[in-house]
Amino acid sequence: DSGVTQTPKHLITATGQRVTLRCSPRSGDLSVYWYQQSLDQGLQFLIQYYNGEERAKGNILERFSAQQFPDLHSELNLSSLELGDSALYFCASSPGGFGDEQYFGPGTRLTVT
């Protein structure tokens, strides 16, 4: 158990809908990262937050957004969902903001039908 928790474990929704994925980092970690894992693209970095502020952005679609709250938990919002958004979404956390080892949560499996 990495100490990173994610909810829900599974999510099934229809195209065009909007969903919110939630992540709680390990105790004491200030950084939260979101990754998408799909069969064709592998594991791809989406976005990082450090202590409530956006720190780095990867290949995140404009339909996706994230935030980190004062209690350091984070949410990833996915809107106008398409079939191709079906994937595993992982949250990871690390103590600081630079070069730290990242510990991954169990993931949320999103299926868009």
Added chain:
Amino acid sequence: GQQLNQSPQSMFIQEGEDVSMNCTSSSIFNTWLWYKQDPGEGPVLLIALYKAGELTSNGRLTAQFGITRKDSFLNISASIPSDVGIYFCAGQNAGNMLTFGGGTRLMVKP
């Protein structure tokens, strides 16, 4: 998106055999990491490497950070059935984001 070149893509070995997999990149990384992912789970950190040329062990696992900073390898000695899973390399720079390899799927025959 950019990925590291990880090989082999899959391996089917006999229990007790040694395993070797590697990762190469066209870019330099400051840190190389190796993760293992079991079905339905998130990647679990196995080994982190911080200096070019560094050789680090974690039990039966040994990993090295290539001298050019563009490659890394992972060896598993005396494989056992619970080594089954997908192994990922990842490169990291000061920007923090991890760039992952495509994974090596390891299957072990008892």
